[in-house]
Amino acid sequence: MKTLFALLFICSLSSLQAQGLTEEYQASCECWVVTNHYDDGQVSAVHHENTNRQKHGSLKQYSSDGKLLKEEDWNNGKLDGISSSYHSDGSVYLKASFENGKKVGKWTFLDPDGSPSQEILYSGNNADGTYAHYYAGVRYIEQVITGGKLVDTHILNQEIYDIVQEEAAATKK
Helix, strand or coil: CHHHHHHHHHHHHHHHHCCCEEEEEECCCCEEEEEEECCCCCEEEEEEECCCCCEEEEEEEECCCCCEEEEEEEECCEECEEEEEECCCCCEEEEEEEECCEEEEEEEEECCCCCEEEEEEECCCCCCEEEEEEECCEEEEEEEEECCEEEEEEECCHHHHHHHHHHHHHHHC
């Protein structure tokens, strides 16, 4: 009992400084709310932990100027559900799905204007899935990864594929 009071006292003191890491137990959800701060006191991240101190519930990360960068859902220490990441202007950068810590379903990467730059359809086995690449919003190539290895490539737009290859070669010089 003394340990619990000491822990609650320390947590309440750390909450007052609004800098670094603060932790607060909330009886209403039987969970810990963990908040990280930048040096100026601005919140950098907030997440919930269950009584076993595993991430459980929502996690949000913020830029130093307070803009939302990422939202994730956790279940007993594993990513589970939708994860969203954002460009600095607030537009969606990535929509991703997890089940029990594994990448699943369709992941969509978007440019700030909302056009896709890449889509991945994960099979649930590590990085295995179908990867589709876009250039200026146009799908130009699909690649299939199985067992961690590239097993198939389909060029859907040869003209754009050639442009991308030329640009890649130019940046290597």
